[in-house]
Amino acid sequence: MHSPATPPVLDAEAVSAYLAAEFPQIGIGRNFSVEAVGPMSARLRLHFRADQLRPGGTISGPTIFALADVALYVAILAQVGHVKLAVTTNLNINFLRKPGPSDLIGDARLLKLGKRLAVGEVTMFSVGAPEIVAHATGTYSIPPRNEDEVL
Amino acid sequence: MHSPATPPVLDAEAVSAYLAAEFPQIGIGRNFSVEAVGPMSARLRLHFRADQLRPGGTISGPTIFALADVALYVAILAQVGHVKLAVTTNLNINFLRKPGPSDLIGDARLLKLGKRLAVGEVTMFSVGAPEIVAHATGTYSIPPRNEDEVL
Amino acid sequence: MHSPATPPVLDAEAVSAYLAAEFPQIGIGRNFSVEAVGPMSARLRLHFRADQLRPGGTISGPTIFALADVALYVAILAQVGHVKLAVTTNLNINFLRKPGPSDLIGDARLLKLGKRLAVGEVTMFSVGAPEIVAHATGTYSIPPRNEDEVL
Amino acid sequence: MHSPATPPVLDAEAVSAYLAAEFPQIGIGRNFSVEAVGPMSARLRLHFRADQLRPGGTISGPTIFALADVALYVAILAQVGHVKLAVTTNLNINFLRKPGPSDLIGDARLLKLGKRLAVGEVTMFSVGAPEIVAHATGTYSIPPRNEDEVL
Numbered sequence: 301m302h303s304p305a306t307p308p309v310l311d312a313e314a315v316s317a318y319l320a321a322e323f324p325q326i327g328i329g330r331n332f333s334v335e336a337v338g339p340m341s342a343r344l345r346l347h348f349r350a351d352q353l354r355p356g357g358t359i360s361g362p363t364i365f366a367l368a369d370v371a372l373y374v375a376i377l378a379q380v381g382h383v384k385l386a387v388t389t390n391l392n393i394n395f396l397r398k399p400g401p402s403d404l405i406g407d408a409r410l411l412k413l414g415k416r417l418a419v420g421e422v423t424m425f426s427v428g429a430p431e432i433v434a435h436a437t438g439t440y441s442i443p444p445r446n447e448d449e450v451l
Numbered sequence: 452m453h454s455p456a457t458p459p460v461l462d463a464e465a466v467s468a469y470l471a472a473e474f475p476q477i478g479i480g481r482n483f484s485v486e487a488v489g490p491m492s493a494r495l496r497l498h499f500r501a502d503q504l505r506p507g508g509t510i511s512g513p514t515i516f517a518l519a520d521v522a523l524y525v526a527i528l529a530q531v532g533h534v535k536l537a538v539t540t541n542l543n544i545n546f547l548r549k550p551g552p553s554d555l556i557g558d559a560r561l562l563k564l565g566k567r568l569a570v571g572e573v574t575m576f577s578v579g580a581p582e583i584v585a586h587a588t589g590t591y592s593i594p595p596r597n598e599d600e601v602l
Numbered sequence: 603m604h605s606p607a608t609p610p611v612l613d614a615e616a617v618s619a620y621l622a623a624e625f626p627q628i629g630i631g632r633n634f635s636v637e638a639v640g641p642m643s644a645r646l647r648l649h650f651r652a653d654q655l656r657p658g659g660t661i662s663g664p665t666i667f668a669l670a671d672v673a674l675y676v677a678i679l680a681q682v683g684h685v686k687l688a689v690t691t692n693l694n695i696n697f698l699r700k701p702g703p704s705d706l707i708g709d710a711r712l713l714k715l716g717k718r719l720a721v722g723e724v725t726m727f728s729v730g731a732p733e734i735v736a737h738a739t740g741t742y743s744i745p746p747r748n749e750d751e752v753l
Numbered sequence: 754m755h756s757p758a759t760p761p762v763l764d765a766e767a768v769s770a771y772l773a774a775e776f777p778q779i780g781i782g783r784n785f786s787v788e789a790v791g792p793m794s795a796r797l798r799l800h801f802r803a804d805q806l807r808p809g810g811t812i813s814g815p816t817i818f819a820l821a822d823v824a825l826y827v828a829i830l831a832q833v834g835h836v837k838l839a840v841t842t843n844l845n846i847n848f849l850r851k852p853g854p855s856d857l858i859g860d861a862r863l864l865k866l867g868k869r870l871a872v873g874e875v876t877m878f879s880v881g882a883p884e885i886v887a888h889a890t891g892t893y894s895i896p897p898r899n900e901d902e903v904l
Contacts (some may be wrong), residue, residue, distance in 0.1 A: 325511065339454065361520050361539055366513040388512055389719060390692055390741060392543040392845045394872050394890060396865040411876075411885050412849040416718060417691060417743065419847050421874070421888065424866075432864050435874065437690060437847060437890060439741065442718065540870060541843055541892060543694045545721050545739060547714040562725075562734050563698040565871060568842060568894065570696050572723070572737065583713050586723065588696060588739060590843060590892065591872065620900050627809065660777065663841055666814040690814055694845040 308337050308378035313340075318382050332370055340410040340420075342375035345427075348403050352375055358398040360432065365393060368422040368436035372409035376418050376440055386418060386440040393436040403427045416442055459488050459529035466493075466525055469533050483521055491561040491571075493526035496578075499554050509549040517520065519544060519573040519587035522557035527569050527591055537569060537591040544587040554578045567593055612679035617644075617676055620684050634672055641710040642722075644677035647729075650705050660700040670695060670724040670738035673710035675732050678720050678742055681712065688720060688742040695738040705729045717746055761790050763833035768795075769829050771835050785823055793863040793873075795828035798880075801856045811851040821846060821875040821889035824861035829871050829893055832863065839871060839893040846889040856880045869895055 310318070312334040319328045326332060335343040346367045350360070376386045377445055405427060410420040417439060424434040461469070463485040470479045479484060486494040497518045498509070520539055528538045556578060561571040575585040585588060612620070614636040621630045628634060637645040648669045650661070671690055676686045707729060712722040719741060726736040763771070772781045776785040779785060788796040799820045801812070822841055829839045858880060863873040870892060877887040 333461070361542070362513040362517040365516040365542075369512050388546050389721075390543070390545050391512070392515075393889065394541050394864070394892065395539050396872060411847070411888050419691075419849055419888070427636060435864050435872070435890065437845065437888065439847065540872075543739065545713070546743065547721060562696070562737050568841075570698055570737070571617050578903060586721070586739065588694065588737065590696065608818050663844070664815040664819040665842075667818040671814050690848050692845070693814070693818075694843070696843050697841050 306379070307339055310337070310378045311377075311383045311436060312337050313432065315378050319374070322382075326366075334374055334404060335405070337378035340375065340379060340413065342371055342408045344371040344374060344406040344408070345379065346404040346406065348401055358400070359404060361395065362411070364395070364399075364404070364424060364434050365391065365436075367404055367406045367424060368393060368408075368434070368438065371406035371422045372410075372418075372420045372436075372438045372440065375408040375410050375420055376413065376442075380411060380442070386442050388438060389441045390419075390439040391436060392438070394432050395432060397431055397433050399424075399426045399433040400429075402429075404433065411437075414442075416444075418442060455528070456500070457489055460532045461529045463488050463497060464528075466529050469528065470525070473533075477521060483518070485525055486556070488525065488529035491526065491530060491531055491564065493522055493559045495522040495525060495557045495559070497555040497557065499552055509551070512546065515546070515550075515555070515575060515585050516542065516544060516587075518555055518557045518575060519559075519585070519589065522559035522573045523569075523571045523587075523591065524590045525559075526559040526561050526565065526571055527593075530564060531593070537593050540592045541590040541591060542570075542587060543589070544585060546585050547584055548584050550577045550584040553579075553580075555584065562588075565593075567595075569593060608681070609641055610641070611683040614639050614680075617680050620679065621676070624684075626670060628668075629639045634675055636643075637707070639676065639680040642677065642681060642715065644680060644710045645671055646673040646676060646708045646710070648706040648708065650703055650732075657725070660702070661706060663697065666691065666697070666706070666726060666736050667695060667738075669706055669726060670710075670736070670740065671710045673708035673724045674712075674720075674722045674738075674740045674742065677710040677712050677722055678715065678744075681715060682744070688744050689718075690740060691743045692741040693738060694740070695736060697736050699733055699735050701726075701728045701733075703736040704731075706735065713739075716744075720744060755888055759832070760792055762792070762834040763831045765831075767789050768831050771830065773829070775835075776869050779823060780851040785820070787827055788858070790827065790831035793828065793832060793866065795824055795831055795861045797827060797859040797861070799857040799859065801854055802821075811853070814848065814858060816878060817848070817857070817887050818844065818846060818889075819878060820857055820859045821861075821887070821891065823895065824859035824875045825863075825871075825873045825891045827865065828861040828863050828873055831893075832866060833895070839895050841891060842870075842894045843892040844889060845891070846887060850886050852877075852879045852886040853882075855882075857886065864890075867895075869897075871895060884904075
């Protein structure tokens, strides 16, 4: 349905405005910023904050999970537009190295964008360091237009 | 090595005191409380807080992730003792239903506790509701005593 | 939709006959047998065959994967009936111990059975041994009646 | 420890010869062939065989699982050499599209190669078709030299 060559219908600014209005809890512009969106892809930045630290100066697992989840959500939202609301149904995350106290980048790539399910992967690394800190794959259910059909 | 019949070496109170002292970020007693520990198992409670809500009044994905991760960590810590520090290497989570605005319970069960790896599952549900809200499996690396051997 | 208390619409014999007729490749009665079905659950047996062995006398990963997948599929099929065809969309498997040269049991339990997605877990162990050999969780897409709606 | 720039210690021919001698069950040269190995990577080909087909002419899930597992194993083996034996501890696979009746390619890339754990991902597609058929991530435990230290 959505070919990888199809350009996204929302750009980084439009996605950011939508998320700030509809999901203020995410903290777009404060916790995260949308660095770029592209065909079937998005790049998110997690702003380093001292209160996310675990002992040893590393970023917490839930915070890294949130980066993966938001990055995939942004990639879907930019590609499909904000008519439909995607819901995370599965997220599998591998923690590979402890990130240091700096911003994290999450590069999301959609592997499939169907009418009912979207699947993507996210590679995460610290700004300025080549090693992968964490890698996630996630599945999102895209609700039908007909509200009678439940998940 | 660790038979399911082996009782844990730390009780709920001892685990809670350890976490409060060593991992104040987790917020034991505030965000979470250890309801029980048993052989290869632990039960955690996530205290409902309005600032964890997503639109529609549900608890956020990262918060549910944190419940799963803390529940498995507590099950390992109680069984093994606080000499060794376990590190999350993989967490796979299925989100099944949107929880309402109430406390969540996470029932963790260790499937394997080896010298180097521990694997467990967590079933999560809202207090007073039988339906499973989310289910996770996680893998933890248990560091060797010899600090020279790296992950 | 499907409460855990709802009895399955097909029994073990009916599911076995359906699979033998429609999916002869699975090898019901030869590779696998359906030991039992219940509300939101199924028990499958993998018959030990020497050609599935890996060096050291253990059962191969793909064979254990097949047991998990068939067990979950049978649990869905028994509960829903053979009108709809479920498709595996995700399977996450943890290999915990190397099984010896004997039959394996896979105990499947559905965690959710919605109109569009089913999610379940499978615990696998060797006949006569209490230790868990492998554990899997899987997600299945249940196609709509309307063939125009694609996955 | 192993930088991505480090060339593998075994080439495709050497890995194939090792697997054919030590793991004849895999069927290197018959079921699979090693197309290439590179730094932290490997490309495997699954030879299409009619007996792997599911109804509708698609390749079975266990066969796709086997491709992912063998591809990751070859990437580790080529990089590390055949001194140590890696064991699959986790494999998470997303099935995205039904592959047709043709050979499948599995492109494996190691995300981390530590002393104790290796983690990688595999992208799978049919020969001559750009769409991704399946995607997997896997974790492998690399046994210690000291046989006394158990998993």
